[in-house]
Amino acid sequence: MDLMQKKTSGKNLQPDTVLAHTGRDPGDFHGFVNPPVVHASTVLYPDVETMASGGQRYSYGRRGTPTTEALENAITELEGAAGSRLANSGLNAVALACLSCLKAGDHFLIPDTAYGPTRHFADTVLPNLNVVVEYYDPALGENIRSLFRPNTTAVFVEAPGSLTFEMQDIPAIADAAKGIGATVLMDNTWASPLYCKPLELGVDLSIQAGTKYIVGHSDVMLGTIAASAKAWPGLNSLHGAMGVHVAPDDVYLALRGLRTMSVRLERHYKNTMAVIDWLRDRPEVGAIRYPALETDPGHAIWKRDFSGASGLFAFDFKEGTTADQSARFFNTLNLFGLGFSWGGFESLAIPVKLKGIRTATQVAPNFQSARLHIGLEDPKDLISDLEQAFEKAFT
Template sequence: MNNNSSDVQKKIDTVITHTGRHPKSFHGFVNPPVVHASTVLYPDVETMVTGKQTYSYGRRGNPTTDSLEEALTEMEGAAGSKLANSGLNAIALAILSCVKSGDHILIADTAYGPTRHFADTVLPGYGVAVEYYDPGLGDGIRSLFRPETTAVFTEAPGSLTFEMQDVPAIAAAAHDIGATTLMDNTWASPLFCQPLSLGIDLSIQAGTKYIVGHSDVMLGTIAASERAWEKLDTFCGAMGSHVAPDDVYLGLRGLRTLSVRLERHQRNTFTVLDWLKDQPGIGKIRYPALESDPGHQIWKRDFTGSSGLCAFDFRKGTTRDEAYSFLNALKFFGLGFSWGGFESLAIPVRLNGMRTVNQPEDDLQSVRLHIGLEDPEDLIKDLDQALKQALK
């Protein structure tokens, strides 16, 4: 059987299970080998000088890295995919592949904090002008374009605030001026959103999160459209970008269960939030899959599911000490900055001061939650006892 046959239209669960696997090439083994290699030998000098061999040097790829890149390319509907050492590394490589000195890049004001740090500390040093835009602009982003605008970086939903944006409208406007469009799609993963189908050129994932799924590997991925693939491939090769085969293999392992894990994350999150919304100490819940969320209609149009990452604000008047007391009282929710693994996590969030275009009106105490794979009733009991201890 050819796992990559295009004679039938495969549904996403089948793609996740089969793509990137070639048992006939590896003596029938279901998974590809974990290839540890730097030097690759040639049968003769003629093959060496003509380059007529699949693999030339470890940095340029091997059967392990090819398997994951092939799987991601099919899932994303891309022309090609590249791996990176982390989500942030993937963001940096993707941006640098499409900007140069003298260019202007627009970045969503709700972007991931380390993305903003990279943009503010690295890009200006290379002569790239950075400007943040209101994610609610949609087609109105045209008003910010300059003759030198070459890239627009989106993230949906936005980091910490979970604001949605009209990605197809923004992408269409950007393409009208020949700009490259990028999107951090880590929240939904390629399972629940395919950015390239929305007009995005470079779809970026922190594979550390849901693709790996087990809190044990750092990994980034970039899937490119036809118009962006050549530049991305050339740039990543020139930068010597390469991911260790053991990490790639663990990414492949996680990918095979992505669908069943995200289904559970999604179900657990709805159960927990349905309880949380009725608690007296809770204000706004931030999760675009909820009908009450301001971005729900865009989410419903562009996404096919949701993940376990969400946030909520405490009621007005809640102090920082009370918010911290709540977090310290949690038993099943660990205090950790990552997410996407099997475990539930929580971090404090202060929304005021994190934006440069539109500041939140209220300086509220907020918490970001990652709802893991535990029994949701246990998670609810944990949140309940922590709220009762903190908000007396």
């Protein structure tokens, strides 16, 4: 029995313990706690017979190393999947997941709240492959059946939705999709595998932008895809055929970030709630969009299907706020960086214009809006920064 088996064999471990131990086996590496960073292309075989049999554990660097295998095993365990594969970014993971289950002539349903680059991929790449893309109201739930066609083969979900943070009834959508044999894909980056288990909700392909909370330090681009038994053969085959391989140093940093993801997410949530509680009383602020709030329209679904919330949310400025006032607010922030992405240790802010980003449904009036990622700073300092920005923008 190896070292890790002595610690974990036969035990029903809690998520925090799994994060600390999954994806590593000191018994394989002379007792060292962390798996090695293997930089490799060529793998040597002992003889022609072994090479011809294909039975050697590692065959070529592109097809996996102890480093990539460690992270894939960890994601597989966290997601409760049949298998997992790594991608070069979150968007690359979305693209690979979609291509693994779509073919020419298929009809593909995507929620109107999907991440902007996902929409761009669907609008520019998939039509060239003769895949018919249709956007749907994320609130449909089981009524998504009304959109099914004889050639509907895949349904995408994202919860909460990008920018508007609308929730979707994932079990109801998945159940409807299963009735016609369609594959269900989910972008679960906001919650991470720690706070939502898509495969338990009926999803076939669970997608993460590991760039965000898995890595957690704003220094690596990474995506992960975890597959059900149904979806695993297609994903595994396409991943190999496309020659996708993530650099070992990036994989190592993702493994390192994974160990502290739980404690980081707890702090992100704590800080986020402190900031939101303060924002609620600001006269410059209108609606706040964050499904963990009891007042949020999607709170009941979030409470049923999720076990936690992260540090990303949005709010509208009060009605009548001008574009110049919004710009002054963002330009006078000091601790909040103006930058895309999120999930790192630092707080970020971006202006959001909701009007015109949807095609199947309408959103709220044309308010000026903000998306904030609350990092690991002291929330008192973040609140002070927001306060001075409001004062400079609205006085």
